[in-house]
Amino acid sequence: MVREPYRIARQEHLGDVLDALVSRGIVPGWQWNYDVPGKRALWRFEVPGTAAAKWRETGPAERLVLALCRAHGSTWEPVPHPGGQGLRDAILLHTPNDRCPLCQFVCELQPDGLRRCEAHHIEWRGKG
Ligand SMILES: [Zn+2]
Numbered sequence: 001m002v003r004e005p006y007r008i009a010r011q012e013h014l015g016d017v018l019d020a021l022v023s024r025g026i027v028p029g030w031q032w033n034y035d036v037p038g039k040r041a042l043w044r045f046e047v048p049g050t051a052a053a054k055w056r057e058t059g060p061a062e063r064l065v066l067a068l069c070r071a072h073g074s075t076w077e078p079v080p081h082p083g084g085q086g087l088r089d090a091i092l093l094h095t096p097n098d099r100c101p102l103c104q105f106v107c108e109l110q111p112d113g114l115r116r117c118e119a120h121h122i123e124w125r126g127k128g
Contacts, residue, residue, distance in 0.1 A: 002085065005032075010083025011041055013091075013102075014058065016120065017065055017076045018045060020103030023119035026072055069104070076104040097127045 006012040011032075018030045030045035033055075043061035046053035051064060062078040069076040079088045095101040098109070100117035107115040109126040116123040 007041075008083045009085040009088035010058065010079040010081075013079045013088050014043065014062055014065060016102040017069065017074070017104075018043075020074070020100070020105055020117070020119035021045075021065070021068060021072075024072065024105070026068055073106060074104045075099065097124075 002009055002012050006015060015030075015032060018027065021027045022029055027045045027047060030043065032044075033042050034040065035042050035055075041058050042055040043058065044053055044055050045061075047064065047068065056064070066076065066078060077091055079091060092101045095104065098106050098115065100107050100115075100120060100122070102120045102122070103117060105117070105119075107117050109115055113126055114123045115126040
């Protein structure tokens with residue numbers, strides 16, 4: 001199930017990684033809306049030193065986020081068109097144990113044997 005207020009898994013997936021980029025101080029914040037209710041989703045965030053904050057459609061927003069993820073060590077990939085839950089699940093299925101399944105950033109193994117993603121408030125049993 002896609003969480004409110006997202007309509008499709010592709011949007012939820014992009015929002016989740018934007019939360020991680022904010023949590024890690026890579027972008028200062030982000031907003032999400034529809035240009036007309038029920039129509040195209042629009043995303044707004046700034047990339048300090050490069051891209052100014054402006055409203056972008058999902059594809060351009062994903063490409064910018066993908067470049068940021070690559071630059072900062074995440075292996076995050078956007079959900080391909082048409083962006084449904086099955087396509088997202090296929091991406092998340094291949095997440096290595098040391099990476100958060102939502103943002104694909106490495107999360108260090110803690111002394112208690114767990115890994116935690118601070119951006120997503122989830123934890124899982126670590127290996128290695
Ligand atoms: Zn995460």
